[in-house]
Amino acid sequence: MIRLKNIEKVYRTSTIETLALNSISLEVAKGEFLSIMGPSGCGKSTLLNIMGLLDEPSKGDISVGGESIRDFSDKKIARFRNQKLGFIFQSYHLINDLPVLDNVELPLLYRNVSGDERTRLATEALQKVGLGNRMKHYPSQLSGGQKQRVAIARAIVGNPEIILADEPTGNLDSAMGNEIMEILINLNKQEGTTIVMVTHDENMAKKTSRLVRLFDGSQVL
Amino acid sequence: MFKNYLKITFAVLKRRKFFTFISLFGISFTLMILVVLTAFVNHLVSPGYPETKRDRCLYIDKFEQIDTLKNSRRSGPVSFHYIKNYVSRLTSPERIGFSSFTNSVNAYVKQTKVNLFYKYTDANFWKIADFEFLEGKPFTEQNIANNDFVIVINDFTRDKYFGKGVSVVGKNIEIDNVNYRIIGVVRGCPITRTYVSSDVYMPYNTSKKDYMRKELAGEYIVLLLAKDAGDLPEIKAEYQSLIAKLPFRNYSDKWFKPNKIHSTADTFIGSFLSQLTHSDGDAKKHYVYLILIGFALLFMSLPAINLINVNISRIMERASEIGIRKAFGASSRTLTYQFVIENVILTLIGGVIALLLSFGVIYYINNSGMIPYADLTINWKVFLTAVIISLLFGLLSGVYPAWRMSKLQVVQALKGGE
Numbered sequence: 001m002i003r004l005k006n007i008e009k010v011y012r013t014s015t016i017e018t019l020a021l022n023s024i025s026l027e028v029a030k031g032e033f034l035s036i037m038g039p040s041g042c043g044k045s046t047l048l049n050i051m052g053l054l055d056e057p058s059k060g061d062i063s064v065g066g067e068s069i070r071d072f073s074d075k076k077i078a079r080f081r082n083q084k085l086g087f088i089f090q091s092y093h094l095i096n097d098l099p100v101l102d103n104v105e106l107p108l109l110y111r112n113v114s115g116d117e118r119t120r121l122a123t124e125a126l127q128k129v130g131l132g133n134r135m136k137h138y139p140s141q142l143s144g145g146q147k148q149r150v151a152i153a154r155a156i157v158g159n160p161e162i163i164l165a166d167e168p169t170g171n172l173d174s175a176m177g178n179e180i181m182e183i184l185i186n187l188n189k190q191e192g193t194t195i196v197m198v199t200h201d202e203n204m205a206k207k208t209s210r211l212v213r214l215f216d217g218s219q220v221l
Numbered sequence: 222m223f224k225n226y227l228k229i230t231f232a233v234l235k236r237r238k239f240f241t242f243i244s245l246f247g248i249s250f251t252l253m254i255l256v257v258l259t260a261f262v263n264h265l266v267s268p269g270y271p272e273t274k275r276d277r278c279l280y281i282d283k284f285e286q287i288d289t290l291k292n293s294r295r296s297g298p299v300s301f302h303y304i305k306n307y308v309s310r311l312t313s314p315e316r317i318g319f320s321s322f323t324n325s326v327n328a329y330v331k332q333t334k335v336n337l338f339y340k341y342t343d344a345n346f347w348k349i350a351d352f353e354f355l356e357g358k359p360f361t362e363q364n365i366a367n368n369d370f371v372i373v374i375n376d377f378t379r380d381k382y383f384g385k386g387v388s389v390v391g392k393n394i395e396i397d398n399v400n401y402r403i404i405g406v407v408r409g410c411p412i413t414r415t416y417v418s419s420d421v422y423m424p425y426n427t428s429k430k431d432y433m434r435k436e437l438a439g440e441y442i443v444l445l446l447a448k449d450a451g452d453l454p455e456i457k458a459e460y461q462s463l464i465a466k467l468p469f470r471n472y473s474d475k476w477f478k479p480n481k482i483h484s485t486a487d488t489f490i491g492s493f494l495s496q497l498t499h500s501d502g503d504a505k506k507h508y509v510y511l512i513l514i515g516f517a518l519l520f521m522s523l524p525a526i527n528l529i530n531v532n533i534s535r536i537m538e539r540a541s542e543i544g545i546r547k548a549f550g551a552s553s554r555t556l557t558y559q560f561v562i563e564n565v566i567l568t569l570i571g572g573v574i575a576l577l578l579s580f581g582v583i584y585y586i587n588n589s590g591m592i593p594y595a596d597l598t599i600n601w602k603v604f605l606t607a608v609i610i611s612l613l614f615g616l617l618s619g620v621y622p623a624w625r626m627s628k629l630q631v632v633q634a635l636k637g638g639e
Binding site for chain 1: 224225228229232233236541542544545546547548549550551552553554555630631632635
C-alpha cells in the first residue's frame with residue numbers, strides 16, 4: 001500500500017545539518033495497523049509526515065498504491081491527500097473558528113460533494129465517534145478527548161484508505177487514550193482501514209498488528 | 222464551499238476585532254473621503270441648478286492688458302463698454318449675457334441691518350441661467366430700456382426681509398438707499414455657483430457706478446451660450462480673433478503702455494485654471510484631470526498598502542489553519558481563492574460602510590447651512606470605480622500572502638509557519 005525506499009531527511013540551517021531519517025525502507029500492507037515507536041527526536045513524526053506527503057524527503061522514493069509520487073503536481077498531491085489519506089494529530093489541529101460539524105466536513109469541501117451530503121456524512125462520522133450531540137459546539141468548548149474524537153471523525157469522513165495518526169493519545173489520560181485506541185482498532189478491523197500510528201506508549205503499540213522501532217533516524221526493528 | 226468561506230471570514234473578522242477595525246477603517250474612510258471630495262468637485266464643476274446649461278457655456282471673466290517692455294499688467298473683469306462694443310459682435314454664440322461679480326450691501330428691515338449679496342445683470346442672464354421663479358418673472362430688455370428700478374430676489378431674502386413664504390411681487394425693497402420694485406422671486410442657489418449666485422439681482426443700468434465709462438476693464442463676467450457643446454471651440458476661436466484685432470489703449474500713464482492683450486473665453490473649469498496659469502485654462506484641463514486621477518490613485522494606495530500589511534500578519538497567524546486545509550486536500554490555488562474571497566468580502570463591507578458614511582456626510586453638508594442651498598450628490602461612477610479599485614487591491618493583498626503561505630510545506634504550516 002505504502003512503500004518507502006531509502007528515505008533520507010536532512011534538516012539544514014546555515015551552520016548545521018541534522019540527519020532526521022537515515023535510509024528508511026518500509027512497506028505498509030493494505031489493512032495493516034502499524035505502529036512506529038522510538039524515543040523523542042528519533043524521527044517518528046518526520047517519517048509519518050513523509051508517508052502522508054506533508055513533508056518531502058531529502059532523498060529516496062515513496063510510492064502509494066504502486067504509484068510513485070515523485071512527479072506529482074501540487075494539485076495532484078492535494079487530490080491524493082484528500083481522497084486516500086486521513087490524518088489525526090497529537091494536538092488535534094482543529095479550526096477553532098468553525099463549529100465541530102464544519103471541521104468534520106473539511107475534507108469533503110475539497111471534493112465534489114453537495115452541502116446536504118457533506119452534512120449527512122459528517123453527522124454520521126460524528127455519531128460513529130459518539131459526538132452526535134456536539135455538532136454545533138466549537139472546539140474550545142470540548143475536552144481533549146472530545147477534540148481528538150472530532151479529529152478522528154474528520155479523518156474518517158471521506159472514507160480514506162489510510163489513516164496516519166501522530167501520537168493520537170499523547171495528550172490524553174489513559175482512560176480517554178484507551179477509548180480513542182478502541183475507535184482506531186474498530187476502524188481497522190471493521191472497515192479494513194490501513195492505519196499507521198506514531199506512539200510513545202508501549203501498551204498502545206502492543207494493540208497494533210506490527211511495530212516499527214526507530215532510533216536516531218534509523219530503523220532498528 | 223462558499224458558505225464555509227463566508228463562515229470562516231466572519232469568524233476571523235469577529236475574532237480579530239482590532240485588525241478588522243483597521244482594515245475596515247482604512248477602506249471605508251478612504252472611499253468616503255474620495256466620494257465626498259468628488260461630490261464636492263462635482264458640485265463645483267458639473268452643471269447644476271440654475272446653471273443647467275453649463276456644459277454649453279463659456280465665461281469671460283478676465284481681461285488683461287500687458288506692457289511687455291516694462292513687464293507690468295492690469296487685469297480685471299470686463300466693462301459694459303467692452304461687452305457692448307466688442308463682445309456683442311460675436312456671431313457664433315446662441316446668446317450673450319452678463320452679470321457683475323457678486324458684491325455685498327446692507328439693506329435695512331425694521332431698523333435691522335441685513336447683509337445681502339447683489340449682482341447687476343442684463344436681461345439675457347435670465348435666459349442663460351435656468352432660475353426657478355417661485356413668483357413673478359425676470360426683468361426684460363423693456364424694463365432696462367424704460368430704466369425701471371425693478372429687482373429679482375431669492376427666497377432667502379424674501380423670508381428674511383418680508384417673512385417666510387409671503388407674496389412679495391409689487392412690494393418695494395431698499396438696497397443701498399435705492400428703492401426697487403420686486404418683480405420676481407427665485408429659488409436660491411449655492412454660493413459655490415459664483416457666476417450666478419446672489420441674494421438680489423438688479424438691471425445693470427440701475428447701478429450708481431458709471432457703467433458707461435469707456436474702459437475695457439470693468440466689473441462684469443460675460444456668459445456665452447452655445448447652441449451645442451460642440452460649438453464651444455468655434456466660439457473660443459472667434460473670441461480669440463476678436464482679441465487679436467483689439468486696439469491697444471493709449472493710457473496717459475507713461476509707465477504703462479500696453480502692447481499685448483490677453484483674455485480667453487473658457488469653460489467653467491477652464492476659467493478657474495486660466496486664473497491660476499495666466500493662459501488658456503481649457504488647454505490645461507487634461508493635465509489637471511491627470512493630476513487629480515493620480516492623486517486619487519495615490520490616495521487609494523494608502524489603504525491598499527495597509528490592507529496588504531494587515532493581511533500578511535492576519536494570514537500568517539492562520540498558518541496552522543492553512544496547514545490543516547492542505548493536509549485534508551486543499552491545493553495552493555484553492556487556498557489562494559479562499560483568501561481572495563475573504564478580502565473581497567472585507568472590501569465590500571468597507572464599501573457599504575463608506576457608502577453609508579458618505580450619505581451621512583453629504584446629508585450633513587447639504588443640511589447644515591455650511592453652503593447655503595448645497596445640493597451635493599454621490600457620483601456613482603466615482604464610487605463604483607473606487608470600489609472596483611479597492612477590490613483589485615483586496616485581490617492583490619489576498620493573493621500575495623496566500624501565495625507566500627502556499628510555498629510552505631504543510632508540516633511547516635501546521636507548526637505555525639515557523
